[in-house]
Amino acid sequence: MGNVQSTENLKSYKMFVGGAWVDTSETSAVVNPATGEKIAEVPIATIEELNLAVKAAKDAFDHGEWRDFQPVERGRLLYKVANLIRQNQKEIAEIEMLDTGKPFNIAMFEVEIGARYYEFYAGVADKIMGETIPIKDGILDFTKREPLGVTAHIIPWNGPFQMTSRSVAPALATGNTVVIKPAQETPLSTLKLAEILDEAGVPKGVVNVVTGSGRVVGNALATHPDIRHITFTGSVETGKTIMKAAAENITPVTLELGGKSPQVVFADADLEEAAKVVASAITLNTGQVCSAGSRLLVERSVHKEFVEKVKTHMETLKIGSSEDNADIGPLITKNQLETVEAYVQYAKDNGAKIHCGGKRPNIDSNGFYYEPTLVDEIAPDSKLAQEEIFGPVLVVLPFDTKEEALEIANGTEFGLSAGIWTSNINTAHWLADRIRSGQVYINSYSVGTGVEIPFGGSKKSGIGREKGLEALKYYTEVKNVAIKYM
C-alpha cells in the first residue's frame, strides 16, 4: 500500500491530497485506548498543505472530469464504494477497533453503517429534482438543485468511519468535492476510506484527507474562502468557533453538537424492555455517542424498581478490550477518562447516590476504562444533569406527572434525541408533540442503522439535518431559471 509503511508494531501513514499520498515533516502519534500504546504516526499538515488540498478540491470541482460525471454515474460510483467497503469490512473494523478502542463487533456494525450511507445516496444521485413554477403564459420558470463546490467535513473521534461516510456520501452524490479533517485521535479509518474511494475510481482531487489538529488545520479549513459548506460534529464550544469562522465567508454550516437526551419512562411501560434499552443507550460506545440517552426520567411510583433493573443490566456488561470479548471498551483518551471521573466526583461531593459504577474497573490494563455508572438523588439543574459528559454515566430524575416530565425533559440547552416509554398512546403523542428534540423514539431508542431518517438537533444540539433525503438539501443550492418565450 502506498499510504502506509509498517515497522514491527508501528505504522506510518501519509495523507491524501489531490489524489496523491503525501508525507509531511511533522507527525503525531495515534494511541490504542484499550492498551494506551502508540500504534501509528500520521502527518501533521501545515496550513500551506491544507491550502493545497482545498485548491485540489476546487480545481476538481471547477475543471476536472468530476464535472462530467452524470448523476447516474455518480450513483454507480457510490455503489462501488459501498461494495468495496463491504469487501474490506473486517480490515476497516480492525483499524477502527485499534484506533478507537471500541469492541470489534461494534466496529463491524459501524463499518456496515458507513457502507449503507454510500448505498443509500447512490440510489438518490439521479433523483434530485427541481420544480416548475407557474407564473403566467409565455414564461417558463424552473428550479435546479446544484452542488455547492468544495465542502469541508470536520469529524470527531467517537465514530469516525460512519460519521465521515454520513456527510461525504451525500456531498458526493450531489456532485460536490470534499476535504476531510478527521480527529487527531482517530484518523486511521478515514485514511483507509480515501484508499477505497481512490480504488473505486473517484477522480483525483474530489476527496482529500488532511490530518492535523483542529486548532490549526481545522481552523484553516473552516476559515478558507473557497469552502462552500462545513459539516461539523463535536462539542458546542468548537461548534461556536466554527460558526464564527464561517461567518467571515458566509459559509453555510451543518452542526451536530451532541446532547443530554432524556429517556422518559412511565409506570405503564414494558419496564423489562425499557430497562434493557435504557442501559444500552448510555453504555453503547462507552457513552461516547452524541445521541446517548444520558438522563433517565422515571415515574416516581416505579423509580426504585426500574433503577434496580437498569443497574442489573449495567452490572452484567463486560468491560475490556475486544480480545476479552467485552461489551464495552475504554474511553477515547486518558483526558476523557479524567473528565468523566471529575463529573462523578462532583456528584459524590454533592450528596448524590451512586447505584453502581463510579470508578475504574479492576482490570489488568493501561486502557482508559470506566464502569457504567448510575447516579441518583441529584437536582435536574445540577451540572451532572445538564452537561454532556460523554461517558457511561446515567443520571436519574424522578417525576410525578407528565407535565413535570416534559419540563425536566426540555430543561437543558440541548435537544437531540428523546425516548418515551409508555403503553398509553395518548401520553406518548402528547409528549412527542411537546419535546424540543430533533428525533423522538417511542418504546424504542435508535432503530436499524438510522441512515434513512433525518438526524440533527434543536437548540444547542445544532443546526441542520444529516442522514436521509433531508441531508441532500444541505449539499445543494437552488437556482431559479425564468425563460420568456412569448
Ligand code: NAP
Ligand atoms: P471537538 O473539539 O469538538 O472536536 C471535534 C473535531 O473538531 C475534531 O476533528 C477537532 O480536531 C476539530 N476541531 C477542534 N477545534 C477546532 C477548531 N477551532 N476549528 C476547526 N476544527 C476544530 O471535540 P473534542 O475536544 O474531541 O471532545 C470534547 C467534547 O465534545 C466531548 O467530551 C463531548 O462532550 C463532545 N463531543 C461530541 C461529539 C458528538 O458526536 N456530538 C463528538 C465528539 C465530542 P482535533 O480533535 O483533532 O484537534
Ligand code: MG
Ligand atoms: Mg479536541
